[in-house]
Amino acid sequence: MEALKQKIRQDGIVLSEQVLKVDAFLNHQIDPLLMQQIGHEFARRFAGQGISKIVTIEASGIAPAVMAGLELGVPVIFARKYQSLTLKGDLYTAKVFSFTKQSESTIAISAKHLGAADHVLLIDDFLANGHAAMALIDLIGQAGASIAGLGVVIEKSFQAGRAELDRQGFRVESLARIGSLEGGRVSFID
Ligand code: 5GP
Numbered sequence: 001m002e003a004l005k006q007k008i009r010q011d012g013i014v015l016s017e018q019v020l021k022v023d024a025f026l027n028h029q030i031d032p033l034l035m036q037q038i039g040h041e042f043a044r045r046f047a048g049q050g051i052s053k054i055v056t057i058e059a060s061g062i063a064p065a066v067m068a069g070l071e072l073g074v075p076v077i078f079a080r081k082y083q084s085l086t087l088k089g090d091l092y093t094a095k096v097f098s099f100t101k102q103s104e105s106t107i108a109i110s111a112k113h114l115g116a117a118d119h120v121l122l123i124d125d126f127l128a129n130g131h132a133a134m135a136l137i138d139l140i141g142q143a144g145a146s147i148a149g150l151g152v153v154i155e156k157s158f159q160a161g162r163a164e165l166d167r168q169g170f171r172v173e174s175l176a177r178i179g180s181l182e183g184g185r186v187s188f189i190d
Contacts (some may be wrong), residue, residue, distance in 0.1 A: 001041050001175040005188055007034055008154070008176055014184045018128075018159070019100070026153065027060035027125055038175060039067025042123065042151040045173045046072070049148045051121045053077060053114060055140060057096075057107060057132050060125040064153050068123055077114060079107040079139060092142040096135035099128045109139050116144035127152040127174065130161025137170075149173060156181070157189055 013021040025031040042064070054076045056065035062078050069076035081096075082105060090111040097104050114120070120140050124132055133150055140147055149171030155162055157177050165172050177189040 003034060003037055004176045008186055012186055014181050014186060017181050020154065020178065020181060020186065022154065030063050035063050035067045038064045038153060039071045041175055042068040043071030046121050046148060046151065050119050051148050052118045054121050054123055055079065055136055056123045057136060061123055064125060065123040068151065077109055079109050079136060081105045081107050092139040094135040094138040097131045099131065107135055107139065111143065114140065114143040114145055118143065118145035119148055120145050121148050122150040125153045127155045127161045128159045130164050133161060133165060154178065
């Protein structure tokens with residue numbers, strides 16, 4: 001997606017060879033117009049797939065997921081993060097290791113929002129090592145729902161997540177694929 005790549009080139013900050021900061025438009029300050037285009041692109045790529053729900057993880061996945069939900073006309077569920085498991089009620093839970101925070105948390109979705117009849121599109125802002133995606137896949141599996149695929153705003157293809165999801169047979173649609181952050185520069189794959 002060219003507009004996204006342009007925005008990354010213009011406003012993205014390479015913090016290290018592993019981390020790209022995009023808080024000017026994606027995960028702190030949000031560019032609503034760009035987000036709308038992102039939602040439109042996810043909807044275009046997953047049109048006609050019978051998607052009934054979008055699932056993401058708080059907080060940075062919410063904006064692109066809501067925009068995609070608006071375009072596809074389906075509800076958006078965000079998994080909530082908890083530091084410890086003092087949760088009550090009927091919940092699907094999974095543990096996730098955070099790439100940026102380097103700590104583990106528990107994520108949860110209420111069982112009342114997701115069930116075996118659902119066909120889910122997963123959305124997240126970044127795909128790095130795939131821990132967040134795997135935890136969401138686990139939650140969706142607990143609900144007995146099926147997965148249409150994963151929509152990722154920015155994929156860092158040099159980390160392990162994409163290859164692992166491919167290996168497991170999931171469809172992954174990434175709107176910008178980064179091959180390297182070496183030398184303080186963002187290099188896209190295609
Ligand atoms: P993974 O679970 O795939 O290792 O990492 C994905 C999660 O970590 C995303 O939900 C995202 O919030 C965060 N993340 C991973 N890499 C980056 C990055 O380079 N920049 C930012 N801002 N967040 C990242």
